[in-house]
Amino acid sequence: MARIAVVAGDGIGPEVVAQARKVLDAVLPGVQATEYDLGAARWHRTGEVLPDSVLTELAGHDAILLGAVGDPTVPPGVLERGLLLKLRFAFDQYVNLRPSRLWPGVAGPLGNVKPGEVDLVVVREGTEGLYAGAGGSLHRDTPAEVATEESLNTRHGVERVIRDAFARAGRRERRKVTLVHKTNVLTHAGSLWARTFDAVAAEHPDIETEYQHVDAAAMFLVTQPQRYDVVVTDNLFGDILTDIAAAVTGGIGLAASGCINPQGAYPSMFEPVHGSAPDIAGQGIADPVAAVLSAALLLEQLGHSESAARVNAAVAAELASRAPGATLRTEEVGDRLAAHAVA
Amino acid sequence: MARIAVVAGDGIGPEVVAQARKVLDAVLPGVQATEYDLGAARWHRTGEVLPDSVLTELAGHDAILLGAVGDPTVPPGVLERGLLLKLRFAFDQYVNLRPSRLWPGVAGPLGNVKPGEVDLVVVREGTEGLYAGAGGSLHRDTPAEVATEESLNTRHGVERVIRDAFARAGRRERRKVTLVHKTNVLTHAGSLWARTFDAVAAEHPDIETEYQHVDAAAMFLVTQPQRYDVVVTDNLFGDILTDIAAAVTGGIGLAASGCINPQGAYPSMFEPVHGSAPDIAGQGIADPVAAVLSAALLLEQLGHSESAARVNAAVAAELASRAPGATLRTEEVGDRLAAHAVA
Ligand SMILES: CC(C)[C@H](C(=O)O)[C@@H](O)C(=O)O
Ligand SMILES: CC(C)[C@H](C(=O)O)[C@@H](O)C(=O)O
Numbered sequence: 001m002a003r004i005a006v007v008a009g010d011g012i013g014p015e016v017v018a019q020a021r022k023v024l025d026a027v028l029p030g031v032q033a034t035e036y037d038l039g040a041a042r043w044h045r046t047g048e049v050l051p052d053s054v055l056t057e058l059a060g061h062d063a064i065l066l067g068a069v070g071d072p073t074v075p076p077g078v079l080e081r082g083l084l085l086k087l088r089f090a091f092d093q094y095v096n097l098r099p100s101r102l103w104p105g106v107a108g109p110l111g112n113v114k115p116g117e118v119d120l121v122v123v124r125e126g127t128e129g130l131y132a133g134a135g136g137s138l139h140r141d142t143p144a145e146v147a148t149e150e151s152l153n154t155r156h157g158v159e160r161v162i163r164d165a166f167a168r169a170g171r172r173e174r175r176k177v178t179l180v181h182k183t184n185v186l187t188h189a190g191s192l193w194a195r196t197f198d199a200v201a202a203e204h205p206d207i208e209t210e211y212q213h214v215d216a217a218a219m220f221l222v223t224q225p226q227r228y229d230v231v232v233t234d235n236l237f238g239d240i241l242t243d244i245a246a247a248v249t250g251g252i253g254l255a256a257s258g259c260i261n262p263q264g265a266y267p268s269m270f271e272p273v274h275g276s277a278p279d280i281a282g283q284g285i286a287d288p289v290a291a292v293l294s295a296a297l298l299l300e301q302l303g304h305s306e307s308a309a310r311v312n313a314a315v316a317a318e319l320a321s322r323a324p325g326a327t328l329r330t331e332e333v334g335d336r337l338a339a340h341a342v343a
Numbered sequence: 344m345a346r347i348a349v350v351a352g353d354g355i356g357p358e359v360v361a362q363a364r365k366v367l368d369a370v371l372p373g374v375q376a377t378e379y380d381l382g383a384a385r386w387h388r389t390g391e392v393l394p395d396s397v398l399t400e401l402a403g404h405d406a407i408l409l410g411a412v413g414d415p416t417v418p419p420g421v422l423e424r425g426l427l428l429k430l431r432f433a434f435d436q437y438v439n440l441r442p443s444r445l446w447p448g449v450a451g452p453l454g455n456v457k458p459g460e461v462d463l464v465v466v467r468e469g470t471e472g473l474y475a476g477a478g479g480s481l482h483r484d485t486p487a488e489v490a491t492e493e494s495l496n497t498r499h500g501v502e503r504v505i506r507d508a509f510a511r512a513g514r515r516e517r518r519k520v521t522l523v524h525k526t527n528v529l530t531h532a533g534s535l536w537a538r539t540f541d542a543v544a545a546e547h548p549d550i551e552t553e554y555q556h557v558d559a560a561a562m563f564l565v566t567q568p569q570r571y572d573v574v575v576t577d578n579l580f581g582d583i584l585t586d587i588a589a590a591v592t593g594g595i596g597l598a599a600s601g602c603i604n605p606q607g608a609y610p611s612m613f614e615p616v617h618g619s620a621p622d623i624a625g626q627g628i629a630d631p632v633a634a635v636l637s638a639a640l641l642l643e644q645l646g647h648s649e650s651a652a653r654v655n656a657a658v659a660a661e662l663a664s665r666a667p668g669a670t671l672r673t674e675e676v677g678d679r680l681a682a683h684a685v686a
Contacts (some may be wrong), residue, residue, distance in 0.1 A: 076537075080527040109566055111454040130494070135531040145498040146537040151473070155488040184423040188478040194419075194488040211360070215586040221567060223452055224591035236525070240583055242559040247565035 002302055003032045005061040005267070009039040011276025012286035012330075014022025019288035019334025020065060020295040022317060023314070027307040027337040028299065034061070037244055038083060040071035040276070049082035059266060066271035067291065071278060076273050081133065088126050091266035092260035094157065095164045096126035096238060097297065098273065100245035100255065102225075108250050115224060118249055120228035121172075123165040124238025126259055128157040131191075131235045153189045153234070156198045164203050164262055165232035176208040176229035180217040180237055193234065214241070223243055233315035254319075256293035258302060268301050270294040284330045289315055291320075292337055307341075314340035348404040352382040354619025355629035355673075356370035356410025362631035362639040363408060366657070367680040370650040377404070383414035383427060392425035396498035398433060402609060406580025406641050410634065424476065431469050431519065436544055436602035437500065438507045439469035440640065441582060441616065443588035443598065445568075445642035448663035450595050456568060461592055462560055464515075466508040467581025469602055471500040472532075474578045496532045496577070501539045509547050518668055519551040519572035519601045521542070521578055523560040537546070537579065559582070565590055589616055597662075599636035603644060611644050613637040627673045634656055634660035635680050650684075655656070657683035 008014035022033055031104075036054060043049055058064060064087070066106050087093070093221060102118040128151075135149035169177045175290045179197045183190030191204030193271050194211065201209045212220065214237045230294065233241060246255035255273035280286055293315055299308035314337045322328070349364065351357035363413035367374055379397060386392055401407060407430070412422050430436070445461040494602050505522075512520045522540045526533030536553065544552045555563065557580045563570060564587045577585060589598035598616035615633030623629055638657055642651035657680045665671070 018661065046657045076533065077530040078529040081530065085528070105475050107454075109454060110452050111450075112452065113450075129376045131528060135494075135529065137531045137535065139498075140550065141499055141538070145535055147496045147531040149494040149496075149529045149532045151478075151492040151494075153490045153492075155482075156487055182582075184419040185428070185474060185579075186478065187420040187424065188480045188490040189492045192480065192488055195484070218561065218584040219590040219595065222587060236528075239525075239528075239558050240561045243562040244565060244587065247562040251566065252562065 001027065001030050001032055002032070002063070003061045003234050004298070005058050006033050006035050007038050007064060007066045007069070008035065009069040009276060010041055010071050011068055011278045012315070013039070013069065013276055015281070015284065015286050016272060016288040016291035017067035019330060019337065020291040023292050023311055024299070026342045027310055028304060030127050037070035040074045040079060043074060043078065043136060046269050046292060048077060050086055057310060058087070059091070061300055063266045063267050065298060065319045066268040066269055066297060068272065068274060068276040072173040085131060085133075085264040087269055088259050090129060091261055091269065093266070093268060094125060094127045094161055094260055096235070097258040097260055098122045098124060098125035098238070098255065100247070100249045103254070103319045105322055106250040106254065107324060108248055110225070110248055113248070118225045120225065120245060121229060121230055122242045122245060123161060123168060123232045124236055125157065125161045125233070125235045126318045127148060128153050128239055129235035129281040132244045138328055146214050151186070151189055152227070154191055155192065155196060159200065162197055162200045163231055165230050166200055166207055168202065169207050169230040169337070172229060174229040174325045176210070178228055179209070179211045180214050180231055180241065182214045182237075184213060186292065189234070195234070216263045218244055221248060225249070242273065246318040252290065253287040254289050254293070256290050256292065256297055258297040258301060258310040268298070270298040285327060285329060286330050288334050288337075289318065292334070298337045310341045313335070327342060344373055345371065345406070346377070346404045347641070348401050348407045349378045349406060350381050350409045350412070351378065352410040352412040352619060353384055353414050354410065354411055354621045356382070356619055358624070358627065358629050358673050359487060359634035360408060360410035361611060361616060362673060362680065363634040365681045366654055366684055367638050367642070370653055371647060371684045375497060381643055382412035383417045383422060384629050386417060386421065393429055395491045398645060399432070400431060400433070401622040405645055406610050408638060408641060409612055409618060411615065411619040419444045427657070428474060428476075430612055431602050434604055434612070435470060436556055436609070437468060437470045437605050438603040439467035439578070439600065440601040440603055441465045441467060441581070441585040441588070443585070443592045445592045445668040446597070446659060446662045448665055449593040449597065450667060451567070451591055453568070453591055456591070461568045462513065463568065463574060465574045465576065465581055465585045466498065467576060468504045468578045471496050472578035473636050493585060496535055498535065501536055501545065505540055505543045505575055508573050509543055509550055512550050512573040513547065516573060518549060519553070519559070521571055521574045522552070522554045522585065523557050523574055523576040525557050527532040527578075529554060533575070533600060537619040541573070551646055560584060564591060568592070575673050581596060585616065595633065597628040597632050597636070597674045599633050601637065601641055601644060603641040612640070613641040628670060629673050630671060631673050631677050631680075632661065635677070653682055653684045654680070
């Protein structure tokens, strides 16, 4: 029986996670869920972000389902570094998986892209690059201040995520992998990524490959998002590109993500890309689709592909039936999705 | 009399620069232009990228007009680091100015954004950050390889570009500056940028300010580009965001840029954002609008605001009159723009 740790978090986090659990319970009866109180609220109450004891407990689960953490009242970096990134790094979640589909029924912002035409997945590296936390400053608050941030990239880290991208592409219809970097400026890291990509590509002659600079990819995601299948890229580029991909496919309200440790040595973590949205929290109007799609990624990762497919089908039906501009009720959407997934 | 160095460069560079010069000659008779042969062609012929003697000669000009350099046959980094970035750094061009307008007559990719609604300018830092060239690698081509890239940020460098952004906002109608960074992850550099921004903002109570993380800004440039007036950001974020801004306003075929040393201690450099486009070079079908708009930025920088306005008006008329899908001839567009600018 799957043991899931649930971090509902702040703002709309608990509201959308409740729907994701409803759907999980429906398609996988008997799943054991344990709630963990982490996020802005706990930090305000106790000053704690992620006690070691909790980290150890989380490690004992098969997966983590996260809603959203954060609040404007918490200084930048506290929860990001102390909780989200801490989990990604501690649990070696080196595949940050972010699929984007323009679902039928969803009106994207692009005039000449039709629903069904975009179906891409970004495999974002999750444990290296500028997220390593290697930086510092000198002479702070003086005219002589200097601040650095260092991007750390290893062959080990780059190769494993590129291999994952090729493996995913091999299981998809179009079998294409695009490497995105900035090799013309970041020549050291860029060269490592490009050489590693070429070496792995040589082992996969059946998979089409291309390379794009990050600025060009940002542009093409707007002008021709249809061209992408699997995109593999570094941590920061992936952060930016996946928000563009989400924007062109209907917004982060629909975007799911998984922070995955593919070998299962540690639990993987699944969360909607959206934040805690304090402005609409407590009103019961947050769209739970991103959280539910994240639960589908969780099911997939735990080997329940059929259940995952049923959840995706329920989401497809939900989105296709939405009247443009109609207000949605979080609970009702969750009920409909759970019912459809087992119908 | 203005002394301009012209680097036409490779591919479509010479074709579009010829039109920009036509327009410059029309609105500013007697401008002295000297051509410099730099780029992929010269590198292939002589192995030289930017000889010191040429750098010294360039320094003696009032401004540089650049077409495009590069070619797939040149290894990544050679011309970028050796020529483009070399000039930006050597001439301390710390303001990398990239305006984006959705011109009437231009069909952008966004369904619900109307021409005239987008008019923003990105003030991208041009001499620091990850472009500093501070990086290296160890154990290259072994499983132990590690590669680093370091982002270097100084109070000096950050403050001057933020001041420039506020000064520009003060001359615009909406008077708003958005700082874009990633303070929640890049906490050291992010804090320097945020504290400096707040300090400069305090001196400008008449200017509206906001902060956004780079991933959110990338998304909002797609979903609500209308919300931006002046955006100030670091070198790499600016590289990515300006390609998104170009994409949502009709593509890099229309995007101009200036690498500016505001004090005029060194020449500023003006260039279209697009590259050398070898695929369409030599056919006379490249759109020279981006090069001509770059010439308008050059005029503005040299104090010829009225001439710059006339060039912009000519571009507006040209774009408004284009029939959708019609093929354009580079020369003809240049002729029309030059004629209109002096009419
Ligand atoms: C909250 C932040 C640390 C995080 C990131 O930058 O990875 C977020 O933007 C994301 O994409 O999951
Ligand atoms: C060619 C490259 C070095 C350059 C950059 O990254 O700045 C280009 O992308 C640009 O935006 O001018």
